[in-house]
Amino acid sequence: MLYLDEDEYFSMTANVTSSGYQSVILSGYLVQRRSDGTYVAPLIPQLFYGWDGTQLSSWRQNIGATGSQVILSRSGGYPKVPREELFWRKVSDFEHVKAGEKVVAMPTLQVPSWILPVGVLLVSAVLIYWLWKK
Numbered sequence: 001m002l003y004l005d006e007d008e009y010f011s012m013t014a015n016v017t018s019s020g021y022q023s024v025i026l027s028g029y030l031v032q033r034r035s036d037g038t039y040v041a042p043l044i045p046q047l048f049y050g051w052d053g054t055q056l057s058s059w060r061q062n063i064g065a066t067g068s069q070v071i072l073s074r075s076g077g078y079p080k081v082p083r084e085e086l087f088w089r090k091v092s093d094f095e096h097v098k099a100g101e102k103v104v105a106m107p108t109l110q111v112p113s114w115i116l117p118v119g120v121l122l123v124s125a126v127l128i129y130w131l132w133k134k
């Protein structure tokens with residue numbers, strides 16, 4: 001999963017073995033920091049330039065050369081997409097998003113220390129009862 005800061009530079013290079021139509025789909029989020037918190041929006045093709053340097057309209061592009069090629073790129077927040085065209089959601093206080101990283105922290109459930117021994121005893125009792133009934 002890719003997390004790109006909205007103003008981050010990004011490029012993806014690939015070794016193209018044959019020219020023609022190719023689909024390269026990125027999975028991830030664009031990260032925007034606002035005064036009221038951090039927001040993320042799913043990556044869409046319009047946020048990237050394609051092989052020929054034009055803004056993508058879909059993940060499919062006609063790559064016209066072979067060899068090492070930059071097939072996707074962003075330059076300092078460009079190309080831009082109007083904020084209202086992206087599906088932004090506020091990141092909760094439990095999620096910590098850094099550009100280029102996954103969500104690294106989620107809330108944890110704390111279980112009392114007596115739960116495990118009691119559970120083991122209950123499972124053991126059921127097993128003994130089941131074996132005794134046979």
